[in-house]
Amino acid sequence: MTQRPETWYKHINYLGCGSFGEVWQGEVWIRRIEKEELVNDRLALKFSYATVESYGVQQVIAAHDLIRDLQHPFLLGIHAYGNHGNKLWIDMELAECDLWVRCCDKMSQKLCCPPVKLAAHLRQAAEGLDFLHENGVVHCGVNPWDILVADNAAKVADFDLARTATDRSNANVSSYRIAACMAPECDSGEITRFSDQFALASTYAWLRLGRPLPRIEGHAQALARLPATERQALVKALAVDPQKRYRTCSEFAKILEWSVQ
Numbered sequence: 001m002t003q004r005p006e007t008w009y010k011h012i013n014y015l016g017c018g019s020f021g022e023v024w025q026g027e028v029w030i031r032r033i034e035k036e037e038l039v040n041d042r043l044a045l046k047f048s049y050a051t052v053e054s055y056g057v058q059q060v061i062a063a064h065d066l067i068r069d070l071q072h073p074f075l076l077g078i079h080a081y082g083n084h085g086n087k088l089w090i091d092m093e094l095a096e097c098d099l100w101v102r103c104c105d106k107m108s109q110k111l112c113c114p115p116v117k118l119a120a121h122l123r124q125a126a127e128g129l130d131f132l133h134e135n136g137v138v139h140c141g142v143n144p145w146d147i148l149v150a151d152n153a154a155k156v157a158d159f160d161l162a163r164t165a166t167d168r169s170n171a172n173v174s175s176y177r178i179a180a181c182m183a184p185e186c187d188s189g190e191i192t193r194f195s196d197q198f199a200l201a202s203t204y205a206w207l208r209l210g211r212p213l214p215r216i217e218g219h220a221q222a223l224a225r226l227p228a229t230e231r232q233a234l235v236k237a238l239a240v241d242p243q244k245r246y247r248t249c250s251e252f253a254k255i256l257e258w259s260v261q
């Protein structure tokens, strides 16, 4: 009888953390008849803080069950996930950094990349989100730390809150970063693909202005710092009524990209 080769992960460098877990650069190794071989050293591993049986982790597993077969150049690839030591691990494509690190100067918290480049990344993320929406999934947690950059392209990542477009339950949000970008209708569980568009526009505004947008009443004052065409492009995506936003994230992102040329 031939023995199945044994595979295992090693975590190498700490990459970051969020409200759900911590992320490491990792490697996959395989043992074939007394010999160890490195199979892949270009992956990232996320480990949950909470144990697998907790409600929050079960929800994240359900979210990954929804998206695991959805592949798109502007969605971060999820390779596998499972239980290790009673914690959830997620094996995923390795990115260079998140959009916050790519676009903001650490000291001043100000935008350090040209708006044209930021808008181009936003259009890529918008295409990734539209692809999710076409497949009946809403991301539900877009913010500057959950869009990653790999091979100079933006990739929507962190699918922990992903849900079907027909799900009307309240979102279980414990992250300030996600909450700060969320659309107002999410408070009552009315989360749709238009909510991702609002969060994408909030993400752009946060990176562009160096701070999160205040609640809706404060939008006009905060956005007044931007040129009129750019502001107009954002205002529609940030409409209180989801039906008054653009039809798709890409439509919004194309108009935004045009506005900063």
Ligand SMILES: Nc1ncnc2c1ncn2[C@@H]1O[C@H](COP(=O)(O)OP(=O)(O)O)[C@@H](O)[C@H]1O
Residues within 6 Å of the ligand: 015, 016, 017, 018, 019, 020, 021, 022, 023, 044, 046, 076, 092, 093, 094, 095, 096, 097, 098, 145, 146, 148, 157, 158, 160
């Ligand atoms: N695949 C990856 N490649 C590189 N860095 C990553 C990757 N995934 C996450 N990170 C870094 O780790 C941070 C936290 O990851 P995230 O998936 O958002 O965790 P959480 O679910 O706890 O919010 C990200 O903001 C990013 O800086």
Ligand SMILES: [Mg+2]
Residues within 6 Å of the ligand: 018, 019, 145, 146, 158
């Ligand atoms: Mg996150």
